[in-house]
Amino acid sequence: MASEEEESVVDMAEDGSDAQYIIAFDPLDGSSNIDVNVSIGTIFSVHKRLPNVDRLDERQFFQAGHEQVLAGYILYGSSTVLVFSLGDGVHEFTLDPNIGEFFLSNEKITIPESCTYYSVNEGNVSYFEKSDAAFIEYLKHDVGASGRYIGSLVADFHRNLIKGGVFLYPRIDTKGDGVFTGKLRLNYELKPMAFLLEQAGGLAVDGAGMPILDIVPTELHERRGVVMGSRQVVETYVSKKNNH
Structure with missing residues (x-):
């Protein structure tokens, strides 16, 4: 795993030799807004692990963006939403805090052509x-x-x-x-x-x-x-x- 908050690659598993994927993420985007109660978020990116590179070598993350297998973010605001794509469109899920589950709220999002x-x-x-x-x-x-x-x-x-x-x-x-x-x-x-x-x-x-x-x-x-x-x-x- 690689984090914006860490200088080098982080080993998250006791035995990660069989890990098939790597993740890069920004754990707290917009952190300067916390004190004033403005929306913040988490961003994540997943690639397949390169087989011929050590799993803790930063070169694992030297991959083009189109090679991602999953990407998304969580927005913490008036509601908590999870937005992600596995390469088959963009989908939004909204957290129901009463039961602690995310429910599909917007499927296959398309950005409007107009620049509002x-x-x-x-x-x-x-x-x-x-x-x-x-x-x-x-x-x-x-x-x-x-x-x-x-x-x-x-x-x-x-x-x-x-x-x-x-x-x-x-x-x-x-x-x-x-x-x-x-x-x-x-x-x-x-x-x-x-x-x-x-x-x-x-x-x-x-x-x-x-x-x-x-x-x-x-x-x-x-x-x-x-x-x-x-x-x-x-x-x-x-x-x-x-x-x-």
Whole structure:
């Protein structure tokens, strides 16, 4: 197992020699929101174990996103929902706290084509690449999308998945040296969310416009910029990025 909160791979079993799968997860996404009672979540990603690599070797997690066999998240809000995909569509289950069981509440979710909302920390806009800042203006004035940003990836993602929209965390340059870097991690956040999106008809790309699911990580905690949501608006982002 690999966790966003742990520097290296974690051995979870006394004898895991026969384990067939590996899991990467973000145990508490949006943790800075706990004190103010805002929705938070858990994100998880499952791959098949590589047979010729030691089970505790971090190279187990150097697999492309399209090779995931399961991905999903749990959103802790006004209700607790589990959203996941095994590669056959995206399904939502809602917890009934009276009996402690999850019940199917939304089957084969499809993200709307329209971009109703955009979710981005606009406080960072001065650190964005010019093309990314321009794209946010495009969303506001040409698309007519409304800004909604919670600061919890799971919560922002879930709203956009259900209502239609795009989540952006572009690469930023906070040092002013012209080097733009991403913040969100491939293994724990981007790959599982991209898997869900594409199963729901959406699209996720990194800051250079490369599909997230095609990227093979070279570090356990590798980070990228990201734009993900309704397919048409993300494709427009890629087109504008390529022509910039």
